[in-house]
Amino acid sequence: xTNPVIERSVLVFSTWTALGMLSLALFxxxxxxxxxxxxxxxxxxxxxxxxxxxxxxxxxxxGYTAGETALGxxxxxxxxxxxxxxxxxxRLDERDFLACLSLVAVLVVGFLSYLxxxxxxRGAYSTFHHKPEGSTDVDAGGDAR
Amino acid sequence: MIxxxxxWLGLFTLIYMALALFWxxxxxxxxxxxxxxxxxxxSIAPWMGALVGAGASVSVxxxxxxxxxxxxxxxxxxxxxxxxxxxxIPGMLFYKRAWFVAQRFRVSSQIELLRxxxxxxxxxxxxxxxxxxxxxxxxxxxxxxxxxxxxxMTAGALSPLxxxxxxxxxxxxxxxxxxxxxxxxxxxxxxxxxxxATLTLGGVILANVGDPLLLMDALAASAGERGAQWFxxxxxxxxxxxxxxxxxxEHPGSAAMILSASMAVLGVACSPVLFxxxxxxxSATGVAAGQxxxxxxxxxxxxxxxxxxxxxxxLLRGEEASATLADLLSATSPWFSVWIVFGLVAGMQLFxxxxxxxxxxxxxxHLYKPWFHSELSRRATVNLTRIVVVILAVVSLLMxxxxxVALSALGAMxxxxxxxxxxxxxxxxWFRWITPPAAVVGFGFGIAxxxxxxxxxxxxxxxxxxxxxxxxxxxxxxxxxxxxxCNVVAIMVISAVSxxxxxxxxAEEIRAFIARHFAARxxxxxxxxxxxxxxxxxxxxxGPGTIxxxxxxxxxxxxxxxxxxxxxxxxxxFWLLGLVxxxxxxxxMAMASPEQxxxxxxxxxxxxxxxxVSAEAERLRRLIIAAVAAIGxxxxxxxxxxx
Numbered sequence: 001x002t003n004p005v006i007e008r009s010v011l012v013f014s015t016w017t018a019l020g021m022l023s024l025a026l027f028x029x030x031x032x033x034x035x036x037x038x039x040x041x042x043x044x045x046x047x048x049x050x051x052x053x054x055x056x057x058x059x060x061x062x063g064y065t066a067g068e069t070a071l072g073x074x075x076x077x078x079x080x081x082x083x084x085x086x087x088x089x090x091r092l093d094e095r096d097f098l099a100c101l102s103l104v105a106v107l108v109v110g111f112l113s114y115l116x117x118x119x120x121x122r123g124a125y126s127t128f129h130h131k132p133e134g135s136t137d138v139d140a141g142g143d144a145r
Numbered sequence: 146m147i148x149x150x151x152x153w154l155g156l157f158t159l160i161y162m163a164l165a166l167f168w169x170x171x172x173x174x175x176x177x178x179x180x181x182x183x184x185x186x187x188s189i190a191p192w193m194g195a196l197v198g199a200g201a202s203v204s205v206x207x208x209x210x211x212x213x214x215x216x217x218x219x220x221x222x223x224x225x226x227x228x229x230x231x232x233x234i235p236g237m238l239f240y241k242r243a244w245f246v247a248q249r250f251r252v253s254s255q256i257e258l259l260r261x262x263x264x265x266x267x268x269x270x271x272x273x274x275x276x277x278x279x280x281x282x283x284x285x286x287x288x289x290x291x292x293x294x295x296x297x298m299t300a301g302a303l304s305p306l307x308x309x310x311x312x313x314x315x316x317x318x319x320x321x322x323x324x325x326x327x328x329x330x331x332x333x334x335x336x337x338x339x340x341x342a343t344l345t346l347g348g349v350i351l352a353n354v355g356d357p358l359l360l361m362d363a364l365a366a367s368a369g370e371r372g373a374q375w376f377x378x379x380x381x382x383x384x385x386x387x388x389x390x391x392x393x394x395e396h397p398g399s400a401a402m403i404l405s406a407s408m409a410v411l412g413v414a415c416s417p418v419l420f421x422x423x424x425x426x427x428s429a430t431g432v433a434a435g436q437x438x439x440x441x442x443x444x445x446x447x448x449x450x451x452x453x454x455x456x457x458x459x460l461l462r463g464e465e466a467s468a469t470l471a472d473l474l475s476a477t478s479p480w481f482s483v484w485i486v487f488g489l490v491a492g493m494q495l496f497x498x499x500x501x502x503x504x505x506x507x508x509x510x511h512l513y514k515p516w517f518h519s520e521l522s523r524r525a526t527v528n529l530t531r532i533v534v535v536i537l538a539v540v541s542l543l544m545x546x547x548x549x550v551a552l553s554a555l556g557a558m559x560x561x562x563x564x565x566x567x568x569x570x571x572x573x574x575w576f577r578w579i580t581p582p583a584a585v586v587g588f589g590f591g592i593a594x595x596x597x598x599x600x601x602x603x604x605x606x607x608x609x610x611x612x613x614x615x616x617x618x619x620x621x622x623x624x625x626x627x628x629x630x631c632n633v634v635a636i637m638v639i640s641a642v643s644x645x646x647x648x649x650x651x652a653e654e655i656r657a658f659i660a661r662h663f664a665a666r667x668x669x670x671x672x673x674x675x676x677x678x679x680x681x682x683x684x685x686x687x688g689p690g691t692i693x694x695x696x697x698x699x700x701x702x703x704x705x706x707x708x709x710x711x712x713x714x715x716x717x718x719f720w721l722l723g724l725v726x727x728x729x730x731x732x733x734m735a736m737a738s739p740e741q742x743x744x745x746x747x748x749x750x751x752x753x754x755x756x757x758v759s760a761e762a763e764r765l766r767r768l769i770i771a772a773v774a775a776i777g778x779x780x781x782x783x784x785x786x787x788x
Contacts, residue, residue, distance in 0.1 A: 007190050010333050018337040025480040
């Protein structure tokens with residue numbers, strides 16, 4: 001009667017509820033009060049949530065679900081868009097921009113390190129690189145061998 | 146600022162509603178329609194049960210309630226400060242054994258366990274009343290508190306009633322759709338939200354207070370003549386008639402009050418509400434960790450530090466903790482304020498959801514169905530329970546706003562009444578010498594004593610024209626203390642005179658099962674040592690020994706040695722020792738240690754089913770006649786003597 005899929009989802013939701021909301025609040029506080037340290041604390045919490053998510057994945061021997069990946073990419077896109085809009089409209093000063101840049105950098109590095117740890121260097125590349133029609137398996141990358 | 150606050154409140158409300166409905170739907174799918182609506186098929190993960198149980202034990206009450214007690218009565222509110230350890234102790238004593246027995250006998254609630262062993266319908270009805278008090282009154286008090294807070298944050302733009310109605314709507318929506326599974330899954334999120342928000346609140350308090358030691362200096366400087374009230378226990382006991390019937394010596398916070406109020410705190414952990422989440426878990430392996438590290442350790446630390454700090458802040462400002470909290474939140478960024486409030490809302494809904502489900506299940510599945518409608522199908526039982534959930538939630542909402550005084554009096558009585566369940570639970574799970582009639586009669590004496598010494602009972606009797614010569618908590622002894630005293634005396638006397646009476650077959654089987662699985666595995670000297678340590682801790686941490694806390698950390702000049710009130714430092718010391726005690730009982734004495742023996746569920750004994758329709762109809766007819774007669778007599782008494 002156990003349902004590990006749901007239990008994993010509950011854990012993931014709990015992690016992001018506790019750490020994600022707090023990191024959002026800290027990051028906004030950092031921007032509002034022009035305190036890079038506070039914004040950085042929020043970013044560190046995002047990293048902590050990512051790490052916790054990966055630990056949960058390891059415990060349940062699974063990766064990110066399609067829904068989680070889609071939500072993560074959408075959130076990343078929204079954050080990036082907000083940063084660009086904020087900077088373009090002049091609502092972000094230099095310190096705010098630094099904080100936003102740190103966040104985006106962390107998200108990018110987190111995404112890449114996830115791919116590398118999940119698939120390996122060549123495998124991560126293959127995830128995006130689609131082999132042309134008629135090519136051999138060897139061209140497809142490390143996983144195919 | 147207010148507009149921004151409303152915007153953030155709206156955003157968080159939408160997110161919270163989406164989460165609640167998402168998990169309600171997930172749960173409904175996992176429930177396979179209505180098959181596992183009541184107990185999630187006993188499949189809740191032990192770690193989830195442990196966390197949700199700990200979160201529900203604390204809910205929002207022991208965080209804000211402790212702060213409020215300190216702000217109102219000073220640091221003699223030791224029972225509230227020690228709530229983390231006190232809430233964990235009954236868990237250590239009862240939960241593992243109860244889970245094992247429930248697994249063997251295929252039951253999923255406290256009321257079924259007690260009915261199986263004692264065969265007492267009086268006990269069953271009393272359990273139902275306690276569950277109802279928790280669901281309607283105790284949860285309703287928290288609902289009102291948070292509705293007021295939400296309204297204050299928007300400077301009245303949203304009325305408290307609107308906030309309360311919205312929270313109630315979300316609450317019964319996910320309970321009705323997903324049943325216990327939704328309560329557990331969402332409860333996990335609510336627990337972590339409560340923790341996260343409470344830690345955030347700690348940060349906000351520190352940001353506002355600055356150096357906590359400066360706050361303590363200010364507290365010491367402004368105490369003046371009130372220092373005795375704020376920082377000391379007022380004697381061992383005071384032979385005064387109680388609240389509403391005369392003055393106390395200095396203040397009501399005597400050692401007897403602390404000890405007896407601690408017994409009321411134990412009542413939360415003995416309640417049918419907390420047993421439900423335990424008995425729905427698929428194993429009892431999470432009990433030790435949940436009670437020791439999460440409840441006594443983590444939540445205990447939050448309660449004794451943040452509760453004390455927020456209370457000290459309120460003490461200094463001369464206002465209730467909730468007012469202090471509202472001021473703090475209004476001076477904070479909206480995202481922090483809203484996150485804190487939603488964490489507290491999550492804590493409230495965690496307890497309220499569980500309590501609503503248990504109360505409705507008790508009324509429908511454990512009382513109505515066996516007495517009046519045994520042919521009710523599974524689907525009809527679940528649907529009827531859903532209707533009762535909605536009714537109870539609405540009643541709670543209405544009482545919170547129309548009769549808040551009556552609600553708080555009834556809510557306050559839930560704890561001491563629930564504490565009286567300790568007698569039957571000890572008789573069921575521990576001591577064979579407690580005979581079933583003794584446990585049931587003792588419980589009856591206990592609830593009668595609570596009724597006669599708590600506000601709700603005194604008010605009801607006064608309304609009927611009977612003015613008691615004492616007030617609430619006579620002799621500075623909490624109603625829980627009076628109840629347990631009468632309970633224990635009755636149990637001992639009746640057990641002595643009824644020890645040769647035979648027991649029901651189920652009771653004998655349970656005793657044999659407990660003897661087989663829980664035979665003493667520790668040497669006798671260690672058992673004696675353990676109980677001696679428990680008594681010593683109780684004496685010094687929450688008993689007459691708290692008197693020593695008045696001066697333990699005060700130097701010859703009267704200054705605080707540790708820069709905080711001596712009684713607070715004493716409480717922190719005994720919270721740490723209490724944590725060690727809980728660990729010792731749970732792991733070393735194996736009272737809650739993680740074990741997973743193969744427990745074969747008892748086979749159903751086939752029996753002939755009789756047609757009970759006519760008997761049930763007759764029973765219902767008699768109940769209606771009795772109820773009408775009772776109402777008539779009560780109205781006659783009120784008309785003649787009271788009103």
